[in-house]
């Protein structure tokens with residue numbers, strides 16, 4: 001064997017967390033971005049869209065967590081085929097690194113159909129499992145030089161190519177665009193857009209009142225008429241021709257697309273898989289971040305689009 | 310520049326979290342251990358002790374987080390000098406990798422004197438800062454192949470060399486030894502031992518009752534007569550000649566030495582820097598892990614020793 005003093009010593013790395021910037025000019029400052037995606041189904045539109053992001057790809061690392069179901073296996077295969085093409089293709093399009101995690105727990109529902117997913121009684125278990133998946137992905141991929149985390153669902157099939165820069169420019173700890181969906185409007189006889197994600201909101205007295213009367217393990221959910229919260233929903237405030245840089249404070253955020261400064265997660269903000277102030281997953285995350293003195297913000301007139309099943 | 314197809318493609322890594330074992334035979338299964346240490350002062354006894362751990366060092370990664378204070382700078386220098394010696398010394402003693410993080414926030418107290426540290430009114434801010442330091446270290450160093458996390462304070466100067474194996478052998482998600490301190494007993498005219506860490510406990514009706522009457526941001530703290538909790542303290546249950554493998558369930562844990570399966574953290578359990586069920590830091594961690602269905606355990610007759618100032 002090689003004598004001790006001729007072997008390379010193991011790596012010692014020294015990081016100053018305070019010299020890691022997360023600024024309004026992330027490209028200029030060469031700030032690294034993790035795009036983290038819990039992925040149950042693969043959508044070609046998602047991949048095509050991230051390929052078109054014009055944030056320097058050598059500053060982007062991708063991370064996926066995929067369930068161990070049959071659907072998850074198919075999604076993994078489809079994802080790997082696209083990765084192989086991209087990472088051996090033009091250098092400018094290649095990402096800095098890619099991590100694929102296979103989940104070590106079973107998802108609570110086998111069906112990924114929208115109607116089944118959105119049933120109120122299925123939501124708590126489903127969103128707890130999603131929260132756990134996000135946490136596994138986060139705890140496993142965040143490194144000492146990570147500056148920003150872009151949470152991006154696998155069914156977000158259209159964003160502006162400047163998504164990362166446009167969100168980062170506001171220099172907020174947590175910022176969320178408005179998640180809409182394209183659909184065919186029969187009345188108009190034309191394509192149209194409509195709100196998709198209702199998890200970005202400003203709290204209401206009614207919701208707080210509901211929460212105060214709930215059992216301590218019950219959760220408030222948005223978008224169910226059985227449980228009217230009268231929160232101010234960012235989805236409803238969109239002005240399709242309004243200023244895309246107009247910004248508002250939020251108390252809850254959705255995670256379909258969500259930019260977070262790494263320091264927020266590093267301080268401990270994660271996605272509670274248990275009721276936290278009667279909130280769970282991304283909405284619970286915003287609440288937890290608030291406990292750590294980080295405010296969430298939303299861009300009501302800046303849009304990303306969810307796949308239409 | 311080199312043509313695209315002649316450059317090495319960027320790394321793509323695929324991890325199956327469920328094939329990562331954390332077993333009662335971690336050495337046999339080549340399971341990786343992170344030793345994570347928040348470090349405000351460097352103690353030679355700490356370094357000498359970890360050097361003597363007989364868990365294979367090539368399976369151990371070390372991680373430190375150090376405040377940016379003057380004391381922190383001195384600790385960093387002392388640590389780096391020891392690292393340089395160890396990592397260029399005999400191969401068997403070298404650790405797999407070492408990460409040093411410098412904190413990006415200021416500690417709330419400048420003084421590290423024990424009497425100042427332990428004042429009740431200083432504890433909440435202090436332990437919140439400690440929790441945040443632990444979270445930064447955890448979120449930044451945990452990787453996809455991490456199996457176990459050994460939290461070890463920088464002033465733990467004596468453990469059995471088989472510490473990791475002895476704790477892991479019980480195959481529990483969270484397990485804590487009893488943290489004692491050696492001192493000169495004047496009455497006996499000889500060296501003796503006494504309890505040091507009171508954060509490992511079984512909950513009591515009294516404590517729950519106290520908690521239920523507290524303001525929602527107040528915290529319960531152990532070891533202060535102003536706030537008698539009547540919890541069952543593991544520190545008081547030690548039998549110095551008892552079976553070191555005797556084990557008990559716990560509701561709160563201390564973090565001076567604490568072995569955790571990585572999956573517990575990956576699911577989202579961190580060190581709450583805010584009151585969580587009126588608990589904070591390592592005690593809050595045990596409560597949060599419980600919410601994620603992980604039970605904590607303690608070994609009342611298995612000892613590690615805290616430095617005596």
Ligand SMILES: Nc1nc2c(ncn2[C@@H]2O[C@H](COP(=O)(O)OP(=O)(O)O)[C@@H](O)[C@H]2O)c(=O)[nH]1
Nearest residue numbers: 038039040041065066067107117133153154155
């Ligand atoms: N890893 C993992 N990802 C999931 C799971 N369920 C859904 N996802 C992904 O998580 C994101 C949000 O889920 P989705 O079903 O689209 O939620 P919805 O649009 O709010 O109904 C999408 O990227 C899904 O592909 C799961 O059990 N495990």
Ligand SMILES: Nc1nc2c(ncn2[C@@H]2O[C@H](COP(=O)(O)OP(=O)(O)O)[C@@H](O)[C@H]2O)c(=O)[nH]1
Nearest residue numbers: 347348349350374375376416426442462463464
């Ligand atoms: N990074 C960091 N470490 C700290 C800080 N304060 C204490 N520590 C370390 O955290 C551990 C526990 O703190 P210590 O003061 O020993 O707590 P005590 O023994 O419970 O009074 C020790 O390893 C300290 O060196 C801090 O502000 N930042």
Ligand SMILES: [Mn+2]
Nearest residue numbers: 153155256306
């Ligand atoms: Mn979706």
Ligand SMILES: [Mn+2]
Nearest residue numbers: 462464565615
């Ligand atoms: Mn100590």
